[in-house]
Amino acid sequence: MDTPDLRRRIAAELESLRAIRHDLHAHPELGYREVRTSGVVSAELTRLNIAHATGLAGGTGIVATLPATTGASAAPAIGLRADMDALPIHEETGLKYASTTPGLMHACGHDGHTTILLGAARILSAIPRPRPVTLVFQPAEEGGGGAERLCDEGALDGRILGPRVEKMFGLHGWPDLELGKISTRPGPLLASTDEIRIRIVGEQSHAAYPHYSRDPIVAAAHVVVALQSVVSRNTSPLDACVVTLGTIKGGTATNIIPQHVTLSGTIRSLRPEVRQHARQRVREIAEGVAAGMGCRAEVELDEGYPVTYNDPALTERFFEIARSALGADRVPLTPFPTMGGEDFSYYAQRVPAVFFCLGLRPAGAKSYPTLHQPDFDFNDDALSLGVEMMCRAAIEA
Numbered sequence: 001m002d003t004p005d006l007r008r009r010i011a012a013e014l015e016s017l018r019a020i021r022h023d024l025h026a027h028p029e030l031g032y033r034e035v036r037t038s039g040v041v042s043a044e045l046t047r048l049n050i051a052h053a054t055g056l057a058g059g060t061g062i063v064a065t066l067p068a069t070t071g072a073s074a075a076p077a078i079g080l081r082a083d084m085d086a087l088p089i090h091e092e093t094g095l096k097y098a099s100t101t102p103g104l105m106h107a108c109g110h111d112g113h114t115t116i117l118l119g120a121a122r123i124l125s126a127i128p129r130p131r132p133v134t135l136v137f138q139p140a141e142e143g144g145g146g147a148e149r150l151c152d153e154g155a156l157d158g159r160i161l162g163p164r165v166e167k168m169f170g171l172h173g174w175p176d177l178e179l180g181k182i183s184t185r186p187g188p189l190l191a192s193t194d195e196i197r198i199r200i201v202g203e204q205s206h207a208a209y210p211h212y213s214r215d216p217i218v219a220a221a222h223v224v225v226a227l228q229s230v231v232s233r234n235t236s237p238l239d240a241c242v243v244t245l246g247t248i249k250g251g252t253a254t255n256i257i258p259q260h261v262t263l264s265g266t267i268r269s270l271r272p273e274v275r276q277h278a279r280q281r282v283r284e285i286a287e288g289v290a291a292g293m294g295c296r297a298e299v300e301l302d303e304g305y306p307v308t309y310n311d312p313a314l315t316e317r318f319f320e321i322a323r324s325a326l327g328a329d330r331v332p333l334t335p336f337p338t339m340g341g342e343d344f345s346y347y348a349q350r351v352p353a354v355f356f357c358l359g360l361r362p363a364g365a366k367s368y369p370t371l372h373q374p375d376f377d378f379n380d381d382a383l384s385l386g387v388e389m390m391c392r393a394a395i396e397a
Helices: 003-026 035-047 110-124 146-153 216-227 272-292 312-326 345-350 380-396
Strands: 051-056 061-066 077-083 133-138 165-178 187-190 192-201 241-250 260-269 296-305 308-310 353-361
Touching: 003 035, 003 110, 003 380, 035 051, 035 061, 035 110, 035 133, 051 146, 061 110, 061 146, 077 110, 077 380, 110 133, 110 165, 110 380, 133 146, 146 345, 165 345, 165 380, 192 216, 192 272, 216 241, 216 260, 216 272, 241 272, 260 272, 272 296, 308 312, 308 345, 308 353, 312 353, 312 380, 345 353, 353 380
Parallel strands: 077 133, 077 165, 165 353
Antiparallel strands: 051 061, 061 133, 187 308, 192 260, 192 296, 241 260
């Protein structure tokens, strides 16, 4: 790939791409409700004469295809993915293009991801392509599992549009990484994300006569403390695992011991064996401790996203491509996995895939608003590198 020509092409699109990003940022939409966002994407693909299918994965997903231009039209495709949904967070950036919808904002940078993939679509549609390229604009990453629905509907196997996808790439803006850099690692990059819901049922009574009750609040307190042992005493110190309870809800008045209390939280892990063991111990501990306090624990464990696993061989190829283009100092190895989760993991379960981090923190800045914070904004200066690496993945991987 002619690097100067590629970068000139990207530079010529940046002003327009920033405008698209700001427009998407000002109009955030929750998962499976990205109607306006999907319309913006479809209009741009139509303008570029890129064949695409709409109305997918609940109505807002889009899959587009670019055929090869060099005689390899029968070859499998390289897949590129962007997520489109926002979060139920009230924006506090004070930007001119801040969210126009109270209580919703793009606090995870999906407006930037979508803009980058549209930028890649512009560039790739205008240059030689040795292989077909599939562009996946996905709804509902933030807990909705839009990736799994798209995979089940045929986004990767050619049932929707274009040839089957052989390799998949995705990115995420990363506030902890310096602008101008990208980073990833082979193997596990992000954790699996299971959800915990526990309902502890006791017997209600007047608060002045606790001996008539079986107090679910006391039982819940013991369960919360006991569940800390899942990591500290039931998991090897060499394995990563998180058990966090995020909500406790119960009671209606100061003089009533309630009948039930509910807890909810999450389990994060990096290996299937650790994941299964943690789920088992959460159930056993909650049920056993509650029974010991004269109560009953009803435990629901919802299976969330799998581990986001980067194919080692494809990751090595990605490093070769990136370091050749950018220099080794701008492509560091991500030293450890993060316990955050990503539904890009569903693509990686089906085909070799690489998910990489795109630096957002300006050089010299000690900090940058992080993901899911009300003052976060995707850094426009990262758009060009994001577009470049998506194009390079499509052409060179």
